[in-house]
Amino acid sequence: MATADSKLKAAILVVSETAxxxxxxxxxxxxxxxxxxxLGNDQWDVNETDIVxxxxxxxxxxxxxxxxxxxxxxxxxxxxxxxxxxxVAGVRRKTLILTLPGSPxxxxxxxxxxxxxxxxxxxxxxxxxxxxxxxxxxxKLEKDAGVSSGGATxxxxxxxxxRLSGSVLAEDxxxxxxxxxxxxxxxxxxxxxxxxxxxxxxxxxxxSIISHAQPGEVKELKEGEIARITxxxxxxxxxxxxxxxEDTVLKSLTDDxxxxxxxxxxxxxxxxNENVREVGSDVKEGEIILKKGEGVTVVGGEFGxxxxxxxTEVSIYKKPVVGVLSTGDEIIPHNREGPLRLxxxxxxxxxxxxxxxxxxxxxxxxxxxxxxxxxxxEQSLRDxxxxxxxxxxxxxxxxxELDLLKPTxxxxxxxxxxxxxxxMKPGKPTTFATVPVKDNEGNPVTKSIFSLPGNPASAVxxxxxxxxxxxxxxxxxxxxxxxxxxxILDEDVRMDKGRPEYHRALVVTKEDGLLYASSTGGQRSxxxxxxxxxxxLLCMPQGEGSLKKGEKVEAxxxxxxxxxxx
Numbered sequence: 234m235a236t237a238d239s240k241l242k243a244a245i246l247v248v249s250e251t252a253x254x255x256x257x258x259x260x261x262x263x264x265x266x267x268x269x270x271x272l273g274n275d276q277w278d279v280n281e282t283d284i285v286x287x288x289x290x291x292x293x294x295x296x297x298x299x300x301x302x303x304x305x306x307x308x309x310x311x312x313x314x315x316x317x318x319x320x321v322a323g324v325r326r327k328t329l330i331l332t333l334p335g336s337p338x339x340x341x342x343x344x345x346x347x348x349x350x351x352x353x354x355x356x357x358x359x360x361x362x363x364x365x366x367x368x369x370x371x372x373k374l375e376k377d378a379g380v381s382s383g384g385a386t387x388x389x390x391x392x393x394x395x396r397l398s399g400s401v402l403a404e405d406x407x408x409x410x411x412x413x414x415x416x417x418x419x420x421x422x423x424x425x426x427x428x429x430x431x432x433x434x435x436x437x438x439x440x441s442i443i444s445h446a447q448p449g450e451v452k453e454l455k456e457g458e459i460a461r462i463t464x465x466x467x468x469x470x471x472x473x474x475x476x477x478x479e480d481t482v483l484k485s486l487t488d489d490x491x492x493x494x495x496x497x498x499x500x501x502x503x504x505x506n507e508n509v510r511e512v513g514s515d516v517k518e519g520e521i522i523l524k525k526g527e528g529v530t531v532v533g534g535e536f537g538x539x540x541x542x543x544x545t546e547v548s549i550y551k552k553p554v555v556g557v558l559s560t561g562d563e564i565i566p567h568n569r570e571g572p573l574r575l576x577x578x579x580x581x582x583x584x585x586x587x588x589x590x591x592x593x594x595x596x597x598x599x600x601x602x603x604x605x606x607x608x609x610x611e612q613s614l615r616d617x618x619x620x621x622x623x624x625x626x627x628x629x630x631x632x633x634e635l636d637l638l639k640p641t642x643x644x645x646x647x648x649x650x651x652x653x654x655x656x657m658k659p660g661k662p663t664t665f666a667t668v669p670v671k672d673n674e675g676n677p678v679t680k681s682i683f684s685l686p687g688n689p690a691s692a693v694x695x696x697x698x699x700x701x702x703x704x705x706x707x708x709x710x711x712x713x714x715x716x717x718x719x720x721i722l723d724e725d726v727r728m729d730k731g732r733p734e735y736h737r738a739l740v741v742t743k744e745d746g747l748l749y750a751s752s753t754g755g756q757r758s759x760x761x762x763x764x765x766x767x768x769x770l771l772c773m774p775q776g777e778g779s780l781k782k783g784e785k786v787e788a789x790x791x792x793x794x795x796x797x798x799x
Contacts (some may be wrong), residue, residue: 241307241355243269244281244299246292248313249335253286260337261312268344276352281306287313300328307355312340327359339647346669346677387551393539397529399594400549401709406523408542411513415467418444420508423481423496424460424472433474433503437484440493442469461493468509475508476500516542526709550709555590556621558600559583560610560638561628561687566602582627582685582692589696590625595704600624607637611645618670618680622707625700628687638684642666648682658734659691663699694735694770697791715789720750720769722784728776736771740788741795750788768792 245265252259262282269277281299285291292311299306305328312333322331329351333340388403418424424444427433442460444451444467454460454471462468462475476498484495516522522538529535529549539547559580567579580602590597598620603613617624626638642648648668655663664684672678683700685692702714720740728734738750753767772787773780780786 240278241276241352242281242304243277243279243308243310244283244306245279246282246295246309246311246313247284248287248292248311249284250286252284256284259284261340264337264341265310265312265333265344268341268348272345272348274349274352277308296325296330300325300330307359308351310340310344312337324358329355329358334644334647336645336647339645342669342671342677343647345671346679388548389551390546390548392546393536393544395536397536397539397547397549399529400552401528402523402525402547403550403709404548405521405525406539406544406547408516408518408520408522408544410543411518412516412541413510413512413514416472416512417510418462418464418466418468418475418508419510420475420477421464422462422475422477422479422508423498424454424462424468424475425498425503426454426456426458426471427473427503427505428456433498433501435498435501437495437497439495443492444469459496459498473505474503476503477508526711528710550707552595553622553704553707554596554598554620555704556598556600556617556624557583557586557590557627558613558617558624559602559627560605561602562605564602564628581689582687585689585693586625586627586685586696589693590700590704593701593704595708605637607641607645610637610641614641614646614668614682618668621680623681623683623700623704625696626682626684627692639664639666642668642682656732657698658729658732659688660686660695660698660735661732662686663691663695665699690737694737697770697789698735715770715791718748718769718788718790719785720748720771720788722780722782722786723749723751724782725779726752726771726773726786727779728773730777731775733775734771734773735789736773737767738769738771738788739766739795740769740790748794750786768795 245262247259247261249259262284266279266282269279283295285295292313296309299309305326307328309328309330310333311330313335322329324330331344331347331351333343391397391400423438423440424442425433425438438457438459440461441458442451442454444460444462451460451467451469454469459476460469460472468475480498480500482497482499483493484497486492487494516538522542523529523535527535529539559582561578563576563578564580565573565577567581567584569579573579583599583602587597587599598617600613600617600621603610603626614624639650639653643650643666646668648666650664650666653662653664655661663686664682666682666684667679668682669677670680681703683695683703685695685700697715705711705713718740720738726736726738737753739753740748740750743749750769750771752771753765769788769790769792772789
């Protein structure tokens with residue numbers, strides 16, 4: 234059995250008709266060996282390789298020879314065609330088997346994405362006791378492997394300015410200075426020095442200092458003197474308390490008639506620190522003022538709080554950059570002049586989805602219309618992944634012969650399709666995939682692709698149900714997705730007997746303060762007009778007949794609530 238202190242044995246199997254006849258044509262074995270050498274932390278011996286034709290018996294024979302011998306291989310990676318091109322993993326006896334895409338680039342990128350995690354998996358597959366391996370939990374395993382599951386997304390430091398609105402803090406923020414930074418008056422009046430006896434006497438006092446809110450040097454206040462002071466102004470050195478102007482009477486002015494000269498104080502009920510805001514009484518230096526996970530909202534005052542204590546930089550979760558493209562040779566720009574030719578369709582989805590993503594304060598790149606041709610689609614997606622974190626495509630995910638998106642993601646890009654059908658109406662053919670790539674620093678990262686249906690209403694519904702929560706997750710925004718509310722049906726709404734439905738509706742408040750929902754009409758997937766006036770999606774269950782007027786149902790709120798005229 235291999236241990237953590239010995240090198241693990243790996244083997245590479247290439248499945249290829251061409252390379253099995255002429256091994257010199259194979260490019261995968263040298264590429265994968267280099268990945269083991271560059272990223273394997275000197276933990277691997279890759280001494281065995283083989284090339285076999287695309288034949289199930291030949292593949293089985295080679296794998297069994299490596300797994301069933303007295304000293305089995307710890308890890309077998311395969312690269313080939315047919316079903317083995319789809320990235321999956323399994324265990325035979327004490328050997329971990331990992332299938333990689335058939336292209337050298339796809340195989341390389343997939344292996345790079347998981348290689349650091351494989352020693353632990355191989356040691357456990359070989360029969361090592363599980364409990365000692367997992368002491369310290371997932372965090373320790375990730376640290377030992379030099380990887381991270383990442384959580385919400387990348388973190389970046391940004392300046393505190395108006396562009397911060399809508400961001401979520403990735404670290405606690407501590408006050409860099411106290412507020413107020415000096416002892417300040419909370420009223421307009423006169424600062425006084427209380428005698429050593431502790432008793433301030435009524436009477437007339439000379440005004441020796443004028444203290445305004447503007448900065449400046451103020452001389453020390455002596456016993457028997459008072460200082461004119463405005464709200465928010467610093468107390469002069471030596472002052473103990475402030476007497477409100479309402480408890481005083483003006484006795485005389487200076488010779489030029491511009492300032493008070495003498496003031497009579499009418500109260501002797503003055504205590505130390507009266508009407509004084511002490512240093513740090515609002516915020517103390519070093520105190521946590523905002524916590525990790527809190528959002529900097531437009532109206533919540535968080536920006537003002539950061540500014541008040543002199544914070545110049547904070548760490549936030551980096552918002553994902555979104556790219557939107559449409560696929561299909563039949564799609565034309567929505568603003569192209571002239572009548573449509575037979576079979577042409579104006580591109581309504583791309584501008585609609587761009588508008589939807591931007592309305593939630595995400596940066597969006599317009600990736601245009603992409604041809605259905607395989608090479609063009611692959612190159613467009615590769616270019617998009619250099620600029621975007623999340624790609625939204627529209628069209629090309631149903632069962633037609635020209636629907637090439639799924640094979641392009643799996644075979645050409647080495648990606649994984651996590652689902653390609655959804656039991657809901659509209660949006661059944663919605664597809665979600667991830668593709669391993671490298672960032673600008675050469676670190677392995679994962680890009681997401683949401684392939685939405687070509688029908689306009691379906692695309693918009695699926696954006697709100699699938700894409701928006703994923704964008705929120707990466708940006709650290711909670712709760713994820715649209716707000717959920719309970720509404721009262723203002724009319725009968727028919728259910729779909731085959732699938733749960735997200736029904737476009739208008740929700741309004743009435744005089745009783747409750748929320749009422751009514752349908753926006755026909756709900757065909759192609760009918761983008763059903764979104765006109767819609768501000769919510771009714772979460773309708775699958776069933777026969779209708780939900781009746783007056784029944785309550787859950788809804789997802791897309792926009793502002795309407796209000797019935799009174």
